[in-house]
Amino acid sequence: MNNKTLDTKHGHWILAKMGKRVLRPGGKELTLKLIDNLNIQNNHDVVEFAPGIGFTASLVLQKKPNTYIGIELNEEATQKLRKLISGANRKIINANATETTLPENSADVVYGEAMLTMQSDQKKSAIVKEAYRILKKGGLYGIHELSLFPDDLADNSKNDIKKGLMQSIQVNARPLTEKEWVSILENEGFRIMRIEKNPMTLLEPQRIIDDEGFWRFCKIVFNILTHPKERKRILEMRKVFRKYKNQMAAIAIVVEK
16 A cells, blocks of 8 residues: 555545545534544643544644644645644654554543544554553543444445445445444443444535535535546445445444543
8 A cells, every 4th residue: 555645546535636625424513523522621632543634633623632643644644734733732643543653641532533444353453452552541532433234234235335335435445333343442441431323424415515514515516517537436436325325324432441
């Protein structure tokens, strides 16, 4: 995998190119619930895994935490984020979320969105383990990811969904059921505090308006209409999301060390 430049064939970067800022499966609504449940205070040291284009970081920084550190693997994204996020006690580190280089017991809050879904189960566990390592006792870890349901969803259905996601967003997405997400978090020592869910309607018009506002929605639609190649890919993604709408959802979980 090339971690130096952005892979613009990936679905989320295509959406970003079209002007979409909210790239999380549960939309802005679920991101705001996650932030609210993390209860960030101005004396907290906050770490974000994979800030992406920095949308959630901008919301968190409005809370004026004591420090903010973003851990971003991609070098090009890191440079873009450093132009966006700067100032005293604000920094972006180009590192892997499995090895952040941060001291243990150094953070009050750690969170990451739409990044564990893209990892193997082993890598998911390694990232959760690193969150546990750097958190202080009593610290909170929050995730916002793609989920499958029901918990007893058949393996062949899971494989069909993963194949559909891979073909449309061109990322090897591996969403889990709620029970499986909880298991990975609890296996690394966390205690479940809060679980929130939202429908997976990322590319539906009303969700885009709610996330982006009406005028940005119009701009995004114009950009999609005037970029045939990107329009084709986005319609493919929406087709897959609609096809599996009864087996996919967005989930946000907050846990305590």
